[in-house]
Amino acid sequence: MNKQGQLDNEQLDRLRSKVQDEVDSGRMPAAQFAFAHDGEVVLTESFGTATGSTLFNIFSATKALIAGVIWQLIAEGSLAPRTLVREVLPEFGTEGSTPEWMGMITLEHVLTHTGGFPTAPLGPPKWDTSESRREVMSRWRCTWEPGTHFEYHPTAAHWVAAEMISAVEQRDHRDVVADRILKPLGLEQVVFGEPAASAEVTPLVALGQVPSAAEMKELFGIENFDLGEVTPDILVAFNEPSIRAVGVPGAGGVATASGLALYYQALLHNIGGLWSPQVLADGTGTIRCTMPDPMTGVAANRTLGLVVSSDDGQSAMRGMGPTVSPLAFGHNGAGGQIVWGDPETGFSFVFLTSAIERNFITEAKRILSIASKAGLATRPVSS
Structure with missing residues (x-):
């Protein structure tokens, strides 16, 4: 449901078509997306085997919860x-x-x-x-x-x-994350630690093939690329309840798209007054690191815990697509999870999937396409 006509229906159709195509082609067993505005979810949709209550591993999008406590x-x-x-x-x-x-x-x-x-x-x-x-x-x-x-x-x-x-x-x-963030905000669909072990989480599935040496040479001038610890095999291990129970602070959360979109509404509007306005503004907007990211070659644009889109034309390289405002902030997760909030429009957007794409080039293109369409769907909001 698109409440109050706040989103552009033409752009929404393009977003739906893109996600449905990924599902129909077998590249994505399950997916969800959600938009939230003014503290409420205005649209949520599920694809493949997912329903509206399906929980997904959110990987590094978990880092925003830790940041919220630190602030x-x-x-x-x-x-x-x-x-x-x-x-x-x-x-x-x-x-x-x-x-x-x-x-x-x-x-x-x-x-x-x-x-x-x-x-x-x-x-x-x-x-x-x-x-x-x-x-x-x-x-x-x-x-x-x-x-x-x-x-x-x-x-x-x-x-x-x-x-x-x-x-x-x-x-x-x-316990601190639960008591300081999840419980005060009523985020029952964002789960971390022991509760994540017993939660019904849609299984992660590794799909596709690693990039060929020719693809790597054409795009990067090298034939091999070290993914470090973020490999498909390691990511799929989060299917194990015992691993989710540990509460890996940089990767262990599970959520619905709606639940995470509501957390970003809290960051956009300081819902519940959980944060000092000055510290919240700093955490979501003050870029403290502009050194280049060796993975992308562009400025990292890191705050105390998040990433800011900025106005340098490189937002797409930061995982939010080129259609959000320079003020947009967020933190994506491995496997193609997309999470951002945009102070200019007041919207937050979350896309979650159970697919772990082995070809990180394919994954990057998918993130760009979905994030870009989502950003366009929020602009402008008619009064």
């Missing part, structure tokens, strides 16, 4: 962007080969992916408890001086953020 703690004075990680986690990096650099890492470095430890290892069973996580972190090392280079940290940075949250709050980060 509250900053406003309360418990943390600050310049807080050194070691002020909160004294053992951090003390046993590794670069203890001096590890001692320089701040919360801002952590949230802007400039800390210098993008592939620091942490997995089962060590990720099960705070004690074992912090013991592993004591041996981490930097690969560059903090603050001098941007490289996306798929999970490591947000494990640090989560441990800082736990240390400040003296309780598990999963």
